[in-house]
Amino acid sequence: MTHVVTQLQLLVWAALAFAVLKRYSLYPSELPSTNLSTDWLYRRLFPAAWAYAVRVGGGEWDRTKETWRRRIMGFLQTLHRYHGPRGILARTWPAGSMTLWVAILLLVVLLVFYL
Numbered sequence: 866m867t868h869v870v871t872q873l874q875l876l877v878w879a880a881l882a883f884a885v886l887k888r889y890s891l892y893p894s895e896l897p898s899t900n901l902s903t904d905w906l907y908r909r910l911f912p913a914a915w916a917y918a919v920r921v922g923g924g925e926w927d928r929t930k931e932t933w934r935r936r937i938m939g940f941l942q943t944l945h946r947y948h949g950p951r952g953i954l955a956r957t958w959p960a961g962s963m964t965l966w967v968a969i970l971l972l973v974v975l976l977v978f979y980l
Contacts, residue, residue: 886892
């Protein structure tokens with residue numbers, strides 16, 4: 866309850882100050898201006914920079930895009946080879962071999978931690 870009363874007091878005093886300033890013409894008048902904000906970056910600068918980059922390096926972009934497409938496709942084929950339906954990592958492993966791998970990994974962690 867005290868928080869609500871305190872906030873209401875602040876609100877009433879702020880409204881009273883505003884009313885007094887308006888009544889005695891002490892409140893500053895509105896100035897016509899343009900406020901620049903960060904939205905200018907993505908509305909004006911980034912599209913202009915992108916248009917310039919496409920105009921200057923359009924052919925290079927196509928070659929770069931094709932190179933990255935081939936790299937990604939090669940990576941996905943490698944993933945499919947190992948993790949696909951017939952891949953070595955898609956098979957079921959016996960619990961004993963998994964326990965052995967966990968023990969080896971714990972040993973590696975201990976060696977790294979203490980050395």
